[in-house]
Amino acid sequence: MSRLIVISNRVSRPGPSGNQGGLAVALAEALRESRGLWVGWSGDVTDNFTGQIGFHEDDGVRTATIDLEEQDVDEYYNGYANRTLWPLFHFRIDLAEYARDFEGGYNRVNRRFAECISPLIESDDVVWIHDYHMIPLGQMLRDRGFGGRMGYFLHIPWPPTRLLVSLPHHANLVRTLFAYDVIGFQTEEWLESFRHYVERELGGTVDGDRVTLGDRTIEAIACPIGVNARHFADAATSDDARAMYGQMRASLQDRALIVGVDRLDYSKGLEERFNGYARFLKDHPEHHRHVVLTQVAPPSREDVGSYQQIRATLDALAGRINGEYSDVDWTPIRYVNHGYPRDRLAGIYRAARVGLVTPLRDGMNLVAKEYVAAQDPEDPGVLILSRFAGAAMQLTDALLINPYSPEEMSDAIHRALAMPLDERQRRWRAMMDSVEQQDIGWWRRRFTSRLNGEDAPVGKDEFSATET
Structure with missing residues (x-):
């Protein structure tokens, strides 16, 4: 069984069940099954970035965290992630702030993650990257030689094309998604907005779940997250x-x-x-x-x-x-x-x-x-x-x-x-x-089955846009 590597902005180390969200519980279960690793920012700030990794194991879940500099937090997290992408992706273009320093910090931190994580990833690992903080990370891992299966899940909406084009260098950002093998969205609406952008702005093609840009074809699916x-x-x-x-x-x-x-x-x-x-x-x-x-x-x-x-x-x-x-x-x-x-x-x-x-x-x-x-x-x-x-x-x-x-x-x-x-x-x-x-377990199985190149769950697990 391939090892699962989960990468997100923050990690959630196992603790009392009442203090953990369903996402953390579901990912922890998958990590235990594969003896995998959850990687993210520690939440701590260091004077000088060293790339030092802190390893922990709690209740069978291994985590690896890195510290960031204060400038990283200001530009990557408070800046591009939460003052640029978050408002834009929630259709609040009036609140979105576009600053070169923000974009530069975002790319710098993603590169730092790629540099730190690459030595930890083995060729047969399966990588699952989460959310708007780390859109370009997959491409950066590819640039460093990783050729295995890699997926990305966006937990927030994907904005309509007419809004997304207000983002400086929007095409460069979206192209990095084609480094993944599978990308998931919460609803058919957000998935359709992504397809529309790829067709209208990048000249890509869509054939069912398959989306092609140049010589890269990926699977793009709707996969609504649930609760336990x-x-x-x-x-x-x-x-x-x-x-x-x-x-x-x-x-x-x-x-x-x-x-x-x-x-x-x-x-x-x-x-x-x-x-x-x-x-x-x-x-x-x-x-x-x-x-x-x-x-x-x-x-x-x-x-x-x-x-x-x-x-x-x-x-x-x-x-x-x-x-x-x-x-x-x-x-x-x-x-x-x-x-x-x-x-x-x-x-x-x-x-x-x-x-x-x-x-x-x-x-x-x-x-x-x-x-x-x-x-x-x-x-x-x-x-x-x-x-x-x-x-x-x-x-x-x-x-x-x-x-x-x-x-x-x-x-x-x-x-x-x-x-x-x-x-x-x-x-x-x-x-x-x-x-x-369609609970949290269904969500995890649906996405990871696609990521592992298997058929999607069927029967009561099958999802459609109109299902209630």
Whole structure:
């Protein structure tokens, strides 16, 4: 069996299951099976880059990490990755910053990874590179002589051609993807945007999953990531989850809970969500004192100016809404700037009558799937989901909305709170079937089977763009 080499911006060393995401668990399982290696940035900063690699092994998973210089972090991570590619790929061209230093730092760090990793890779290894931080890394490994199978998965959206062409040297960046054998996207929409760009801008050709540019033909597939549905459902009935559920219900005093859980990011539509909830309070005064929105929003990328701005905006907006509508014994918004371990989060989901997942653009959005997995089958809550999240392609029994429309969000909240039990159960069952069938294990098997040159999973594992 070939050894799997996973490369990503950061690695997740095995620890308590409640503190690890589904992606980390799935990759760890694959790495154990192949005696593989997970490589990434340590998260630490060094005065001078040396290329020294730190090796660790935890619970059968081997990891290798390197330190970066402060300039690397500023230009590669805070700069090109999160101030150029992230906003552009989330259709926020107005926020994208184009600077030569950013692009130079991005390429420099990818070269440093290639230089450090190349000696660790054997000729029969299979390499799987993840996300927007490391698009050109595959080509750099090819330039250093690696000829084995190599795949790439993009966890965020791929933007339309008309937006991508605003990126300086966009063609050079996209051409590096043809160093891979398989590339994966979260949805058919993002895959189609990639195909369109290759045909229109690069003169390539598309034949089903096969995309050809010059003498290189690669496989490009839609492969939606999932959650560990059974583990998350079990977590929702754990002791910690039950305690959190009880704590939430006691604090609500029989009020209906609406919950949002998102990293603090402008792509998540939090400002629009607060405005939509405010419109709901305005439109439906009969719900005053009977409903609470709890928004969990841990901060991220606090060195990036646009993230500082969104936090200030939300602080002010939550204060204004609470000031306008609250009473001495009722606050309509609870806004929390820290996260929770998986089991406690599952308890919060289970306590919520409504899950409000309304990103402006999202590659997938696993919160939507976690919310579904955590529900009580006898009395499930209702998922309100942005039609611009990748998850909307699968969870079609959610209440799908345009997150830019406060009126549409207000109507959906009102409908969700009034929805009869039999309809809630029917919608939940259809979504749970999808979440269970196309879980994190299905995603890993589907991609790695293609990467290993095998047939894709069939039967219940087969994916189509219209499957629910």
